[in-house]
Amino acid sequence: QVQLQESGPGLVKPSETLSLTCTVSGGSVSNSNYYWGWIRQPPGKGLEWIGSIYYSGRTFYNPSLKSRVTISVDTSKNQFSLKLSSVTAADTAVYYCARLHGSHQGWFDPWGQGTLVTVSS
């Protein structure tokens, strides 16, 4: 059974870069049947897709965040990572990583438990 776990700092200063890693267990990020994604949820608000990556390194980013987002994959560690630069308070959210089934027709399952990242000085 595939499980995902987010890790990274829970507090980031404004203008700095948020960095999170998702570790996959029970399965491989190199599995060609899946993509991998990051989704966030500001406190009390809805879900926002941040971006997705294929094991080959091909990436897809939310246009509203594209200029600040970098997603990468490390197949040797069975991990994928998120970097969001120049953060502001508006980037405070629970960040989830998830496996994406089926590419463009796909759905996210399973999800990590999520990690709260607060942007504050």
Place this chain on the structure above:
Amino acid sequence: QSVLTQPPSVSGAPGQRVTISCTGSSSNIGAGYDVHWYQQLPGTAPKPLIYGNTNRPSGVPDRFSGSKSGTSASLAISGLQAEDEADYYCQSYDSSLSGWVFGGGTKLTVL
């Protein structure tokens, strides 16, 4: 403003049937992209409820059903139970944005 539009809230009494709509456009649902539904209980990660418009993952009760027509989709929950009180999100793909999109979410209250 979400690309997929859901009602902010719906409610129903135990045993009743409720539906949650998800309205999109010609670049997402109307373009033929599948719609998926998630249930999010308080303080937990979203869990898939319906995938591929109408399919239930293993373990999801058949009280939950999905449908899609034109530029919209719906989630129906019959025989409402107190444990169904949660937030529900639809999700699809948008060709104009070249990315995956979520609805704004609907809070279900069981009266």
